[in-house]
Each structure stands twice: as C-alpha cells, then as structure tokens.
Amino acid sequence: MKNFLFIASIIAMSYSSNAQVSGKHIGSTGVGGDLSIQDNNGKMIPIGAKNDTKGTPLFLENWVNGSVVLKNGVKFNNSELNFSLYEDKLYFRRDNQFFVVDGIISEFYLESGEANKPFHFVSGYPSTNTTNDNTYFQVLADGGHYQLLKWQHKKIRDVYSYGGVNESEYVNQEAYYVFERGNKKIWNIGNKINALSIKNTLSIDESIWKAYSEKNNSNAKGEKSLLDFVTYLNAL
Numbered sequence: 001m002k003n004f005l006f007i008a009s010i011i012a013m014s015y016s017s018n019a020q021v022s023g024k025h026i027g028s029t030g031v032g033g034d035l036s037i038q039d040n041n042g043k044m045i046p047i048g049a050k051n052d053t054k055g056t057p058l059f060l061e062n063w064v065n066g067s068v069v070l071k072n073g074v075k076f077n078n079s080e081l082n083f084s085l086y087e088d089k090l091y092f093r094r095d096n097q098f099f100v101v102d103g104i105i106s107e108f109y110l111e112s113g114e115a116n117k118p119f120h121f122v123s124g125y126p127s128t129n130t131t132n133d134n135t136y137f138q139v140l141a142d143g144g145h146y147q148l149l150k151w152q153h154k155k156i157r158d159v160y161s162y163g164g165v166n167e168s169e170y171v172n173q174e175a176y177y178v179f180e181r182g183n184k185k186i187w188n189i190g191n192k193i194n195a196l197s198i199k200n201t202l203s204i205d206e207s208i209w210k211a212y213s214e215k216n217n218s219n220a221k222g223e224k225s226l227l228d229f230v231t232y233l234n235a236l
Contacts, residue, residue: 058083065081067109070103081110085152086170105123105136107121138152148177150177152174156168175189193222
C-alpha cells in the first residue's frame with residue numbers, strides 16, 4: 001500500500017458566521033486494518049474501511065453535496081460529504097483525504113438525486129436500548145404528531161468457506177422508530193415493516209385503524225406502508 005494517511009492536523013473551516021468545523025483522522029476508532037487512502041490501483045479507501053472487506057461502510061456510494069446544521073444553529077454546505085454507517089460519523093473529503101466533521105451536529109442533509117428529496121438525518125432523540133441522543137436517525141416522514149425514523153448501522157461479518165479463502169463483508173442493520181412529538185417519546189417498531197406494527201406499538205385506537213383500513217391496504221408490507229400510516233396519523 002502507498003500514501004499512508006497519518007493523524008491529520010486539525011483543519012479549521014471558517015464560514016461567514018465564524019463557525020469552525022475541524023477534521024481529524026479517526027485512527028483506532030475505525031475497524032482496524034489498513035489506514036491508507038489509496039490501494040495499489042489508486043482506488044480511494046475511506047477511513048474506517050479495510051481494503052479486503054467487500055462493500056462499503058458508507059451510506060452512499062458517491063460523495064455528494066450536502067448541508068449541516070450544528071447544535072448552535074450554524075449552517076454550512078459542503079460539496080463532498082458522506083456518512084459512515086459503521087462509525088455513525090459524518091465525513092467530508094478534501095484533497096483526497098477524509099476528515100470527520102467535528103462539532104455537535106443537530107442534523108444534516110445529503111443529496112439523493114431526487115429533486116427536493118435529500119436524505120435527512122437528525123440526532124438528539126431520547127435514548128433507547130440500542131441508541132443514545134447522539135445517534136443519527138434518517139427521517140422518513142415528518143408531521144405535527146409523529147416522525148417516522150430509520151436507524152441504520154453497518155458491521156463487519158466474516159464469511160468462511162471450507163477449503164476456500166476467508167472473506168469479510170459489510171452487513172447492514174436497520175430498525176424503524178416512531179417519535180411522538182407530544183410526549184417526546186421514541187418507540188421502537190423493529191424490523192416488522194408493516195403499518196400494523198405501528199398501530200400495535202403506539203396503541204392506536206381501533207376506530208382510527210378501521211377508518212384507515214377502509215381506505216388503505218392495512219396488510220401491505222414494506223417501508224411505504226409505514227410512510228402511508230404515519231402520514232395518515234399526522235393528518236388527523
């Protein structure tokens with residue numbers, strides 16, 4: 001390997017509001033392994049990745065335009081952002097090097113390729129058994145009563161083959177949550193992706209469920225069924 005990336009000095013990025021965002025090499029908080037930024041073919045290897053692991057620890061395949069909102073209300077844009085699902089950290093890229101966005105982030109947006117539909121991530125929700133108030137959730141639906149949230153994480157799984165070469169790969173984990181604005185409570189919906197799971201978890205009144213079922217397929221599964229039901233609840 002070549003061009004090893006050692007601990008980077010802190011880089012301060014000044015904006016009109018005098019906010020500063022610094023970047024530094026994460027090092028030992030990554031997955032271990034090679035910390036170089038290029039392999040022998042010149043291919044970029046993100047921090048927190050091993051070049052012999054299949055897949056990527058990042059949320060997106062490409063680095064994209066995005067915007068960041070800090071806890072103090074300062075906002076800024078960057079043309080090369082990506083989110084590490086392995087480390088739950090937001091990165092920016094500069095001069096072929098990768099840096100974590102320092103500072104307390106309230107929320108950030110990543111370009112999705114669809115007009116006016118960026119990927120939206122927010123932190124600051126109540127802690128659960130598997131998350132804390134620093135965990136970033138993707139906001140799938142928003143309204144006056146409820147938010148539909150998606151938690152995503154990547155881990156490394158070893159793949160063993162008898163008589164073959166052992167390999168490793170990034171595996172995605174996900175779960176859905178509903179944040180109830182009135183009570184400021186977060187509900188773990190789990191991996192059962194259907195509207196009934198929300199109805200049962202939130203103890204939605206049977207009359208509301210019946211009215212919804214008359215206009216919608218209450219047996220539908222998939223992320224869209226969650227979106228449809230939360231949208232319906234927010235319209236009540």
